[in-house]
Amino acid sequence: MQAASRIETLYLGAALSAAGIGLAGVLMPGIIKRDFPTRTGTVTGLYTMMLCLGAAGGAALSVPLATRFEGAWGVALAAWAVPALAAAAAWAPLALSAGTTSARPPAGTAGANPWRDPLGWQVTGFMGLQSSMAYIMFAWAPTLLQDRGLDPAAAGAAASLMSLGQAPAALLVPILAGRLRRQRLLACALLAATAAAYVATFHGPPALIVPGMLALGAALGGLFGLGLTLIVLRARDAGGAAALSGMVQGGGYSLAALGPFTFGLVRLESLGDGWRGLPTLLFCGICAGAALFALGAGRDRVVGGRA
Template identity: 35%
Template structure:
């Protein structure tokens, strides 16, 4: 619907702005794990093609996770200097370049491309919860669920599609790896459109109102706030350890049990698709509850049951075990992300907490694939590595119990107290991004 001048009415423009922002989040979330899933399904081909030893394989599978931890620490400084959307755009572009480099022959180029992509993902990981808070402040639960579901399912999509994709392009596994740069290119383009549209539509006062004053990550404060910060960090780190250990080794475990590469990829795809259920549902429930302890324990129980299923049931129990791990993993990641918003009072605090939790958490997570690989080499089997992985669910549950129950000093933002949406009923930007009438702390600017 348009007015006499042929321009869209305010409601139409607002609807288009919101729809495009959702589409941008979809491409953004999908891009964050494709690189990991595609490599895990072709690890044997990569190892044989480049004659890699165990250390080099560990660099390929764990190096990017280390980059996630190291790169996360710079995200707040970049966001403070350049603002969130431009940094997210560049992060997606870096991911696209790194992923595309994996199609170029040469082991050093493959490693550099993988690590470069890991740095792009690291920055994007930190900014994900902040983008949700800025663009959809009254839909934090639902949009966090959507983002988490996309992150979870993307690794499975890549794991399941990469082997047949490789055959379709003439058994070129390098092309199969590099092809996953396309979604990252689309995500970078979508973020660029949001950035340009926002810049066009902002007046000087509104621009100051929507700027995110991010400060470098401070040391944890004393008392209950420090306890909460470390609990969220521990929960984020251990659930990430579970995620990257399963991405790195679940397909290999089943291939070692005689399962074909295609079927092993499908098993992991089922794991990832199953995570959508809890990834979508847990954040919505979490934003409606003051305490999230029950949710934390529930997702840990599901993941533990799945790990024990992989340990004890062999190939016949692969499918239900994958479903259980997926349900636990999707719920744990989405709960970790939504807690970063529920336990903070502003986008600036959320960015700081997100960076701290992901810096420490991903460095912890990097030990998972390495430890499982070392234990497998020492024991020549997968029983001990899986038992060790199941044991990490105990501290995960403990961190969840602490992080899921806010104390008197753990101020945060409930769903009911969320600020007004970033898409007001008028004054949208040129590319469909609305002018936000709020400061980063949720307060309206003076007229």
């Protein structure tokens, strides 16, 4: 009975934390559009970089924390509530000073519904497919590296290099994107780099594994930052950014969640001689699909009309 109660508490806590993360993630593009309208790229880059560093810190420090507390995983995981509480304390004065009033959208923009605009679907498709590639790598990179002959420890260390490559690109790409009128070429260049780094890492000589994983992380981090930046750039105002963010992140991440599952099915079905071929075709196909969406999402337009 006690074990069942602990499992139920675990699931409840995970659901509550996921809901909080999801709501915060959806609201941030609107806040950036409202409070930093002339520096959207820079602020989005800082935000994206901190997301990457936070994820890397959680992955790197959870095991040492558990070791420090003599294998008490519950205590180690609960320790990550401390940064969340610190963030809440930092936000509280801003939230209280804002009062209860909200800014009205400019005339003519209240009816801009991203669900009825092809541009909203294009940004959603790009966000979902680029996130799918990242999720595939987070889930499968260590296994793929072991299949190349690395032992589990070496495979884990090599996979962690993605996190090192992510943060700088997650900062710099949004800054660059914010200075461009159109982001199509930037998106396609990052997608081509992602495909090339994947092929070099998992099909090239062993000497390319380390630089390939760093390049793969940089390309994926840049794509993630670009996806968040497009939400801000393709919205006319803060309200539009919040609405578009809800569509893009809700729909996009639902699509992205299918990536690791589909990749795993393809990999299991293609075990044997040349098994890496079909998974590679799937990964590169996702890159190509994201590029098609990027051609529309990267145009100099906003939801509900031309910029």
